[in-house]
Every structure is written in C-alpha cells, then in structure tokens.
Amino acid sequence: MLTALIIAFATVPLASFSWGLRGHFRSSEGMPSAMRALTAASSLSALLFLVLITTGDVSGLRAFVFVTVSCASAALFWWAVRTTRHRPPQLAHSQSDPDLLYENGPYAFVRHPFYLAYCLFWLGSAVAAGGLQWLAAALLIGWYYAIAKSEEAQFFNTLMAASYTRYRRRTGMIVPRVHGMLRW
Numbered sequence: 001m002l003t004a005l006i007i008a009f010a011t012v013p014l015a016s017f018s019w020g021l022r023g024h025f026r027s028s029e030g031m032p033s034a035m036r037a038l039t040a041a042s043s044l045s046a047l048l049f050l051v052l053i054t055t056g057d058v059s060g061l062r063a064f065v066f067v068t069v070s071c072a073s074a075a076l077f078w079w080a081v082r083t084t085r086h087r088p089p090q091l092a093h094s095q096s097d098p099d100l101l102y103e104n105g106p107y108a109f110v111r112h113p114f115y116l117a118y119c120l121f122w123l124g125s126a127v128a129a130g131g132l133q134w135l136a137a138a139l140l141i142g143w144y145y146a147i148a149k150s151e152e153a154q155f156f157n158t159l160m161a162a163s164y165t166r167y168r169r170r171t172g173m174i175v176p177r178v179h180g181m182l183r184w
Contacts, residue, residue: 002063009067013074027091034093045136052129069124077117109176115144
C-alpha cells in the first residue's frame with residue numbers, strides 16, 4: 001500500500017520535470033551534451049528509486065515525509081513555470097548568456113526555484129528509499145548546485161550584473177534566506 005502511494009506521488013514531479021525539459025525551457029542550440037548526461041543520471045536515479053521502493057520496506061513516517069516533500073516539489077516547480085511561462089528560462093547547461101532576471105513568484109525567495117524543486121524531490125526520494133538512493137540524491141543535488149553556480153557566473157557577463165548582485169543579496173541561491181522571507 002505504501003509502495004503504491006509513494007510511486008503515485010513520485011509520478012507527478014517526475015512527469016512534470018520531464019515535461020519541463022521539452023515543453024518549457026528554451027535552448028537555441030538544442031539539448032547540450034551535459035544536459036543529456038544530467039537527464040540520463042536523473043533517469044537512472046528514478047529507476048534506482050523505483051527498485052529500492054518496490055523491494056524494500058518503507059515505514060509510514062518515511063512515506064509521509066516523501067509524499068509531503070514530493071507535493072512541495074511539484075507545487076514549487078509549477079509555481080516557477082507559471083511565473084516564467086511568458087518568457088521561459090534557458091535550459092540548464094546552455095552556453096547562452098542569461099537575458100532576463102526573474103524576481104517575482106518563487107524567485108522572490110530563491111534564485112533557482114526549479115533546482116530547489118528538483119533537490120526537494122531527490123532528497124525526499126532518499127528519505128523514502130534509503131540506502132543507495134542517498135548517494136544518487138547527493139550526486140544530483142551537487143550537480144544542480146554546480147549548474148546554479150555556473151549560471152550565476154554567466155550573469156556577471158551581462159548588462160544585468162549590477163541588478164543581479166542586488167538580487168543575490170536579498171535571496172538564497174537554492175535554499176531561501178529566512179530573513180528575506182520574513183520581510184515578504
């Protein structure tokens with residue numbers, strides 16, 4: 001019963017993330033090879049998660065944590081999509097310089113809400129499945145952090161450098177700054 005619940009609640013964020021790859025983000029150069037590698041790593045991690053969930057014993061508490069975090073992940077992802085729907089962000093690992101600075105919606109709290117959504121999901125998957133899923137989650141979360149750092153460096157090559165510096169002072173990169181949230 002808990003296994004089916006976890007699989008059901010994993011489907012929405014994973015399907016959402018998959019849709020975002022082709023249906024939301026933009027890339028003038030097609031899908032970069034590093035993004036293909038990230039997609040493959042995410043797919044393998046999802047498969048590992050499925051195997052661990054179906055062959056392991058999941059407690060009610062771990063299932064509850066996963067369902068809660070998975071819902072938060074999907075909600076954050078779709079809030080970020082709604083915020084950026086008129087001008088979607090560049091696909092991760094794109095070599096193009098950023099051309100727009102988002103500061104509303106979830107971007108008012110965190111500079112990379114899409115990456116936070118992904119990190120929440122993978123963290124929840126590790127809590128639910130345990131074992132090797134912690135390694136997969138750590139790898140992917142580290143990868144998202146590295147992408148975010150790289151993308152931030154690209155902002156400093158644009159006319160938005162000063163604006164981005166001010167924005168960085170107000171918001172967390174992937175984890176929201178509590179003091180910034182309290183002023184909201």
